[in-house]
Amino acid sequence: MANTTQQKQFQALAKQSTATTEFNNSWAEFKDDPSVAAAHDVIDKAKEVLGQSKVTGKQMIPNNNVLHRQYIAEDYLDNPPAETTKKGFGSNTEYKNITHPKTGEQVYAKVTKFSFGN
Secondary structure, eight states: OOOHHHHHHHHHHHHHHHHHHHHHHHHHHHHHSOOHHHHHHHHHHHHHHHHHHHHHSOOSSOHHHHHHHHHHHHHHHHSOOOSOOEEOTTSSEEEEEEEOTTTOOEEEEEEEOOOOOO
16 A cells, blocks of 8 residues: 555646646637637646646646746737637638627637628
8 A cells, every 4th residue: 555655646646637637628728719718717727737747746748838828828818819810711700809798808709690691
């Protein structure tokens, strides 16, 4: 049976593994659909991953990669895209800054335009 020091190390590694997985998931969500909430989530999860790597002394993702992704999210918050930046080829879908109808918060969202035959 493992002694208490080893058990604490295993528990710390398990927490780090969970934090790393949550960070990767939040990054994937931010890449798929950038928004202010997703950017804040990436930043929070990055801080958690970096804190856990200090506790264990190990890196499940290189700290430089975590910091790079954190800086991208911070940059998004500081300088959100002004207007449409992507438009699907041959589609009516655009990505642009809009005001959220319920919260009034500025969000970067996918907008689909519908037309009913003119």
